[in-house]
Amino acid sequence: MIYLDNAATTLKKPPQVGEAVFHALQTLGNSARGTHEGALGASHAIYDARVKLAALFGCARPDHVVFTSGITEALNIALCGLLDAGDHAISTDLEHNSVLRPLYRLEAERGVAVDFVPADRQGNVDYADFERLMRPNTKLIVCTHASNLTGNMVDIKQISDITRAHGALLVVDAAQTAGTRGIDMEALGVDVLCFTGHKGLLGPQGTGGLCIRAGVEIAPFKVGGTGVQTYSQTQPEQYPTRLEAGTLNGHGIAGLSAAVDYLNKVGLNAIREKETALTRRFYEGVRAIPGVTVYGDFSNDRAAIVALNIRDLGSGEVSDALSEDYGIATRPGAHCAPRLHEALGTKEQGAVRFSFSCFTTEDEIDAAVDAVSELAAE
Numbered sequence: 001m002i003y004l005d006n007a008a009t010t011l012k013k014p015p016q017v018g019e020a021v022f023h024a025l026q027t028l029g030n031s032a033r034g035t036h037e038g039a040l041g042a043s044h045a046i047y048d049a050r051v052k053l054a055a056l057f058g059c060a061r062p063d064h065v066v067f068t069s070g071i072t073e074a075l076n077i078a079l080c081g082l083l084d085a086g087d088h089a090i091s092t093d094l095e096h097n098s099v100l101r102p103l104y105r106l107e108a109e110r111g112v113a114v115d116f117v118p119a120d121r122q123g124n125v126d127y128a129d130f131e132r133l134m135r136p137n138t139k140l141i142v143c144t145h146a147s148n149l150t151g152n153m154v155d156i157k158q159i160s161d162i163t164r165a166h167g168a169l170l171v172v173d174a175a176q177t178a179g180t181r182g183i184d185m186e187a188l189g190v191d192v193l194c195f196t197g198h199k200g201l202l203g204p205q206g207t208g209g210l211c212i213r214a215g216v217e218i219a220p221f222k223v224g225g226t227g228v229q230t231y232s233q234t235q236p237e238q239y240p241t242r243l244e245a246g247t248l249n250g251h252g253i254a255g256l257s258a259a260v261d262y263l264n265k266v267g268l269n270a271i272r273e274k275e276t277a278l279t280r281r282f283y284e285g286v287r288a289i290p291g292v293t294v295y296g297d298f299s300n301d302r303a304a305i306v307a308l309n310i311r312d313l314g315s316g317e318v319s320d321a322l323s324e325d326y327g328i329a330t331r332p333g334a335h336c337a338p339r340l341h342e343a344l345g346t347k348e349q350g351a352v353r354f355s356f357s358c359f360t361t362e363d364e365i366d367a368a369v370d371a372v373s374e375l376a377a378e
Helices: 015-027 037-057 071-082 097-109 128-133 156-165 250-266 268-286 315-326 338-344 362-377
Strands: 065-068 088-092 113-117 138-144 169-173 192-196 208-212 292-295 305-310 352-355
Touching: 015 037, 015 250, 037 065, 037 192, 037 208, 037 250, 065 071, 071 097, 071 138, 071 169, 071 192, 071 208, 088 097, 097 113, 097 138, 097 338, 113 128, 128 156, 138 156, 156 169, 250 268, 268 292, 268 305, 268 362, 305 315, 305 362, 315 352, 315 362
Parallel strands: 088 113, 088 138, 138 169, 169 192
Antiparallel strands: 065 208, 192 208, 292 305, 305 352
């Protein structure tokens, strides 16, 4: 199988990730639940992962790295813990349902006001619209770093300049960029950075989290056992315990920690350059094929994603043909990005998404281009 669905999850992982998970399964107990070797081993492994991720993302305090089951939970924690009745939030048409649905829920249940910066037919936003939508009660802007549909990047620094000028917060969905390019949340002015482990970070599924700037107070999304302050009726106030009720996925976090070691060894710049070259190779190969429409803006830096359609064929039909006839894995449909499909005019047809990783080869890219060309010619 030629696996080109890395925007959903990376299939190929560094071998040391699996080795770390297996070792953790054999040795780690429950973090913060005892002083025996297994419990202490889990605590040390999880703390080491916090330190590595804080360094990777420019988070000043490792204890402000909070682990979750993935970025969906991380975004729910951030948005539900920051927004309340009377608050106003701004987002964009580029967002995944992991941002949209928490916002819609908060709008319906708490009366939070929400506005969206529109996307144009290339999937870009006008940054002047963020300023235009700001209100005195705007609590935060939440936006993706890169679209999971088009791969278009968002200028986070330009947005953070606006939030800082208005005393608002910036929450960033880094699902498609964490692990594939350098992110320094302090330098970019990010207040909460949400990430997932199973995409560009090359870690196991069921891992992710959020990095929180010092001074940002997020109310607990869930409460329960923490291993500390047992007789308190309320959740402990200190990070990361405040947001980590229940047993952490220590085995998965150990694998994620090993994945970060791999990324640091290879270098994020090298990974970005390779993925950029692969994306450009594929784009140049398909963009001139008669009957093929490619979505997104390829004039700027972007995630390793190319979405396209072939004439009026359903995206599911094309993706099935790629899988069954060519052994190529892609993602059709709406990609949990309903507002952007509406902006692109692909609500009914969807799109076929090709997404690449540092383990994708040029031969796989060329095979995919040939497959698209043959399907378009039929």
